[in-house]
Amino acid sequence: MRVVLAYSGGLDTSAILLLLKEKGYEVITVTVDVGQEDDLAGVEERAYKLGASKHYTINATREFAEKYISKAIKANALYEDKYPLGTALARPLIAEKIAEIAKKEGADAVAHGCTSKGNDQVRFDLVLRYHLGDDVKIIAPVRELGLTRAASANILQRHGFEPPGVHKKYSVDENLWSRSIEGGVLDDPATPPPEEVFAWTVPPEKAPDEPLVLKIGFSKGVPISINNEKMDLEKIVRLLNRLVGLHGYGRIDHIENRVVGLKSREVYEAPAALTLIEAHRDLEKLVYTPRELRFKKILDQEWSDLVYQGLWIEPLRLVIEKAVDELNKWVSGEVVVKVYKGLLTVIARSSEYSGYSKDLIDYDKGWYPSAEEAEGFIKIWGMHSLVATRSRNL
């Protein structure tokens, strides 16, 4: 019996590898590189040490940027107005890669390390079922046995292995788009996050005294350059995570509604994501008609909800993406942002498709409605409201 395990090299998936072997499985491990700053050679080495028969490291950073992050930017994707969906976006891609290897290796089952309390199990299982069919055997020992971190550590010790990072106080999930930190003292929403949970951002108080000013170029809603230098999206995201993080911008601390009926306190770092979404939104405001702008917000929110809630396979996602792409056809131009001690401000924007006319808005020249036109417009504009208000004696 052969199983393909989504392996991160962490405590739980390492224990799962051993459990699967105990059950008599031949275990093939797969680590998908979505930009987590792990020592991937070390992860491979650990997999073999623990008894994997074969290990795959799949570099998917470029694909993650081009096919997933670009969509998130075009849809200004922020779940419940805050979370840029880093973990949520990477799961369908990881699941797709696991499914590919499972097919190639003729595996009898696939395995992952998700708990029964989280969103990730939904994201993994549905995409696995989509690719491998309804009869796919999905083994999730943490979910099935209620494995705690201490129990995982015990399993490793029982087999004579030193548990990796037992002293880790938090559950961290990292990729190009965001770093998610959960657990430990963060489980108390009344406690501020200790400085030790952050790795990508400096505390704003310690940011440099000189502001960072960046010009971001967009083409059809996707970032294509920084300070006039053309770069692919992966490079832009990596660069902004570093530069903007050094200026103390990109921290998120909020209460999130999970799919599984729980509220959780989540802390994230996402300097590039927040910067690019803020800049993109600003450019949309320059370009869109008021109706487009208001409708786009509905599309964005629906897309973010589907992705967060693990419904990557929902057909409506594709419909929304078509509309989002259609609107983003006009979102080309440049946005200048200033980052100073944890605060980001958009300070300039321009676009060949700008709906803004300096001549029209200028008080000293250009178009003026006549007094008659303005008065007539106001009368008609307010008619519904005035009639209703009067008839109700409000």
Ligand code: ARG
């Ligand atoms: N709450 C976030 C989400 O559902 C982050 C999950 C992070 N996962 C983790 N293993 N720490 O997308």
